[in-house]
Amino acid sequence: xxxxxxxxxxxxGIGRATALAAAARGWRVCIGYAGNEAAAHAVVAEIxxxxxxxxxxxxxxxxxxxxxxxxxxxxxFGPLGALVNNAGVVDATARLEDMSAARLQxxxxxxxxxxxxxAREAVRRMSTRHGGQGGVIVNLSSAAARLGxxxxxxxxxxxxxxxxxxxxGLADEVAAEGIRVTGVRPGLIDTEIHGxxxxxxxxxxxxxxxxMRRVGTADEIANAIVWLMSDEASYVTGSILxxxxxx
Ligand code: NAP
Numbered sequence: 001x002x003x004x005x006x007x008x009x010x011x012x013g014i015g016r017a018t019a020l021a022a023a024a025r026g027w028r029v030c031i032g033y034a035g036n037e038a039a040a041h042a043v044v045a046e047i048x049x050x051x052x053x054x055x056x057x058x059x060x061x062x063x064x065x066x067x068x069x070x071x072x073x074x075x076x077f078g079p080l081g082a083l084v085n086n087a088g089v090v091d092a093t094a095r096l097e098d099m100s101a102a103r104l105q106x107x108x109x110x111x112x113x114x115x116x117x118x119a120r121e122a123v124r125r126m127s128t129r130h131g132g133q134g135g136v137i138v139n140l141s142s143a144a145a146r147l148g149x150x151x152x153x154x155x156x157x158x159x160x161x162x163x164x165x166x167x168x169g170l171a172d173e174v175a176a177e178g179i180r181v182t183g184v185r186p187g188l189i190d191t192e193i194h195g196x197x198x199x200x201x202x203x204x205x206x207x208x209x210x211x212m213r214r215v216g217t218a219d220e221i222a223n224a225i226v227w228l229m230s231d232e233a234s235y236v237t238g239s240i241l242x243x244x245x246x247x
Contacts, residue, residue: 001026003081008032011040013191015086017222023052030074032059061114071121083122085115085139090197111159127177134178141185171238180237187244211246
């Protein structure tokens with residue numbers, strides 16, 4: 001395959017696992033990362049070590065300039081075939097009445113506006129309306145979009161609710177132009193995102209309430225994402241897959 005998959009936030013966690021799984025399926029992988037250059041380069045080295053093709057570009061999805069640079073770099077790597085809108089953040093546990101405007105704006109800028117802008121760049125390249133060959137977009141939502149995350153981070157949950165609505169709407173908008181738009185709603189997954197919100201043990205602590213009684217792994221989410229990216233999912237669009245152990 002000569003086609004490129006852009007994966008935002010591909011240096012760690014679910015994005016890293018997706019980059020490795022996509023490369024194993026033959027995608028040329030272009031990962032974005034926010035600041036952890038060493039982790040990003042380690043992913044590229046691991047893929048290249050397995051005879052895959054990968055590159056890394058620093059791209060804070062809060063910056064439109066960075067996003068434009070990410071896609072310009074990917075253009076030099078091959079024709080775009082997939083975007084995985086994976087970059088996302090949580091924040092400290094709080095009730096809404098204690099959240100600042102700056103926190104809310106950061107949450108929406110990274111999780112929602114960043115994903116919309118990346119999808120815009122992908123559609124400009126992949127849509128048959130623009131001379132492209134079609135492709136697929138996979139958006140990372142969260143079980144939080146269904147559950148609401150009361151007393152933890154309703155701002156994060158709301159940002160993922162926006163991702164679900166955007167997935168449905170964009171899927172309809174570009175379905176006849178060769179682009180499938182899908183989503184994945186992970187449950188409690190064992191990554192460093194929980195520590196970044198100040199509660200590293202969160203996923204394991206809450207896993208007693210998961211019907212399967214355990215956290216999920218980044219690989220289990222990556223497997224769902226690369227299936228949605230593949231021709232095996234050729235009739236799937238507008239769908240959002242819960243990968244949450246039943247949560
Ligand atoms: P993670 O382990 O914290 O990794 C985050 C990744 O995103 C890193 O590669 C990081 O880059 C990058 N990143 C962070 N802020 C960014 C920004 N502003 N611009 C670009 N990249 C940025 O996160 P994760 O758990 O893998 O989560 C990935 C996605 O899955 C997120 O959208 C998250 O909301 C969603 N999700 C996760 C869970 C879970 O339980 N883990 C559950 C539901 C949904 P650096 O390495 O450079 O910092």
